[in-house]
Amino acid sequence: MNVAVVGTGYVGLVTGTCFAEMGNNVICVDIDEVKVETLSGGEVTIFEPGLEVFFERGRRENRLRFTTDLAEAVEAAEVIFLALPTPPGENGSADLSYVLDVAEQIGDLLAGHPDWGYRVIVDKSTVPVGTAKRVTAVMEASGIEEGVHFDVVSNPEFLREGVAVDDFMKPERVVIGTSSSRAGEVMTRLYEPFVRSGNPIIVMDEESAEMTKYAANALLATKITFMNEIANLCERVGADVDKVRRGIGTDSRIGSRFLYAGIGFGGSCFPKDVRALHRTAHEHTYEFQILDAVLRVNKIQRRVLVPRIVEALGDEHGRLDGRRIAMWGLAFKPNTDDVREAPSHYMIKDLTALGAEVVAFDPEAMDTTRAELGEGPIGEGSLAYATSVYDAVENADALVVATEWPEFRRPDLVRVRRALKQPLVFDGRNVFDPDRMAEAGFEYHCIGRPFVAPAIVLDEVDDVAEA
Numbered sequence: 001m002n003v004a005v006v007g008t009g010y011v012g013l014v015t016g017t018c019f020a021e022m023g024n025n026v027i028c029v030d031i032d033e034v035k036v037e038t039l040s041g042g043e044v045t046i047f048e049p050g051l052e053v054f055f056e057r058g059r060r061e062n063r064l065r066f067t068t069d070l071a072e073a074v075e076a077a078e079v080i081f082l083a084l085p086t087p088p089g090e091n092g093s094a095d096l097s098y099v100l101d102v103a104e105q106i107g108d109l110l111a112g113h114p115d116w117g118y119r120v121i122v123d124k125s126t127v128p129v130g131t132a133k134r135v136t137a138v139m140e141a142s143g144i145e146e147g148v149h150f151d152v153v154s155n156p157e158f159l160r161e162g163v164a165v166d167d168f169m170k171p172e173r174v175v176i177g178t179s180s181s182r183a184g185e186v187m188t189r190l191y192e193p194f195v196r197s198g199n200p201i202i203v204m205d206e207e208s209a210e211m212t213k214y215a216a217n218a219l220l221a222t223k224i225t226f227m228n229e230i231a232n233l234c235e236r237v238g239a240d241v242d243k244v245r246r247g248i249g250t251d252s253r254i255g256s257r258f259l260y261a262g263i264g265f266g267g268s269c270f271p272k273d274v275r276a277l278h279r280t281a282h283e284h285t286y287e288f289q290i291l292d293a294v295l296r297v298n299k300i301q302r303r304v305l306v307p308r309i310v311e312a313l314g315d316e317h318g319r320l321d322g323r324r325i326a327m328w329g330l331a332f333k334p335n336t337d338d339v340r341e342a343p344s345h346y347m348i349k350d351l352t353a354l355g356a357e358v359v360a361f362d363p364e365a366m367d368t369t370r371a372e373l374g375e376g377p378i379g380e381g382s383l384a385y386a387t388s389v390y391d392a393v394e395n396a397d398a399l400v401v402a403t404e405w406p407e408f409r410r411p412d413l414v415r416v417r418r419a420l421k422q423p424l425v426f427d428g429r430n431v432f433d434p435d436r437m438a439e440a441g442f443e444y445h446c447i448g449r450p451f452v453a454p455a456i457v458l459d460e461v462d463d464v465a466e467a
């Protein structure tokens with residue numbers, strides 16, 4: 001089939017590349033000329049395991065092309081995916097301007113070329129309930145008719161960064177929101193090869209499909225946050241959250257995934273989508289109280305280590321001037337270079353605001369961090385980048401682990417201890433075993449597992465980085 005993907009960012013590039021791998025002819029469109037040039041030149045613009053092989057094959061066999069020309073793509077494709085940004089607007093609601101602008105342009109193109117025939121326009125971006133109707137209305141304003149010239153379908157994307165290619169090629173389910181049987185058939189034909197093992201293609205109305213995506217992300221963010229609060233309580237009562245996790249994860253009603261305690265969720269989706277759903281509820285005069293709590297708890301949790309670091313290393317004014325802190329991990333989670341809303345960045349801002357020198361290492365996310373936070377003086381301290389895990393800890397007063405990359409799990413602890421000025425480790429992702437750390441001579445702080453928790457009021461740190 002002939003497919004276009006408008007917006008060649010994280011979701012768009014994975015979507016386009018995977019459709020091409022399945023034998024479709026795909027044109028990816030982006031307004032970012034540099035990105036299109038880079039991709040056309042054969043270079044993948046994001047780090048995502050497995051993507052490069054499909055990308056190279058698609059380009060070599062001429063099934064995957066990139067352009068800045070929307071008209072070229074709309075002319076060629078019967079199905080047009082919108083994988084455009086939906087960033088939070090001022091009040092937390094999703095900003096739909098990218099989606100509606102492109103919808104208007106597609107409407108004008110179709111109105112100007114009636115000979116091009118029928119098109120299915122697919123909302124792949126995460127968009128609030130009612131967006132499919134708004135996209136339809138914007139397109140109809142160009143003078144074309146729903147059901148005759150086009151239909152709009154909601155097809156939320158559930159891929160996880162880091163395993164996005166696998167998730168796209170073997171989805172646990174495909175959700176298609178449409179009230180048009182014609183569009184439903186086109187979408188089913190397109191997705192059937194991805195669900196050959198029997199996973200369902202679930203067809204529903206547009207509104208329910210739109211809500212499904214938000215409900216999924218909000219529930220997952222809630223599950224993580226719930227475990228983080230259990231962990232905080234474990235620390236105070238002397239329980240071990242890891243044992244609790246295993247104890248409850250074997251209950252099939254609960255399930256074993258998304259139960260790991262840590263320094264909060266980040267990334268481009270959970271924070272934004274929870275805020276947007278919370279806002280949607282508010283606009284419909286419903287106060288979604290659980291989501292309010294999830295957002296508040298996560299805001300504190302992503303900085304939960306900062307007061308502990310200050311307790312251990314701060315001077316009498318709670319400052320960290322002259323302290324060097326190694327940070328392993330910058331990406332918001334392993335196997336990605338994405339640093340949007342990464343807890344590491346919140347901590348870097350807090351620690352440097354207190355005068356610390358942070359030396360960071362991440363296997364993939366140092367360039368993306370450099371682009372966002374820069375290098376050298378920052379706040380009242382500084383940020384530098386190391387060449388390896390061992391380079392980062394050299395002469396540092398403490399090590400902070402902010403992302404659970406596999407390579408951080410089994411370092412040479414003797415080498416780490418020798419390199420550090422003080423054997424002090426703050427493990428925000430519970431990657432190390434507390435007993436082994438004690439044996440290796442470290443003072444070890446982690447999340448929700450027995451150690452002596454300092455009596456610090458967590459809210460106090462908010463003021464530091466906000467300033």
Ligand SMILES: NC(=O)c1ccc[n+]([C@@H]2O[C@H](COP(=O)([O-])OP(=O)(O)OC[C@H]3O[C@@H](n4cnc5c(N)ncnc54)[C@H](O)[C@@H]3O)[C@@H](O)[C@H]2O)c1
Nearest residue numbers: 007008009010011012030031032083084085086125126157
């Ligand atoms: N990243 C994820 O893991 C994930 C997962 C599921 C759903 N989503 C949703 O998918 C959507 C896209 O997310 P993303 O992470 O891929 O965003 P992104 O920022 O990585 O990519 C968006 C792309 O759209 C391009 N763009 C902007 N305006 C354009 C225009 N007028 N025409 C053509 N291209 C344009 C940008 O240049 C950029 O390359 C969002 O709604 C997001 O919530 C993301």
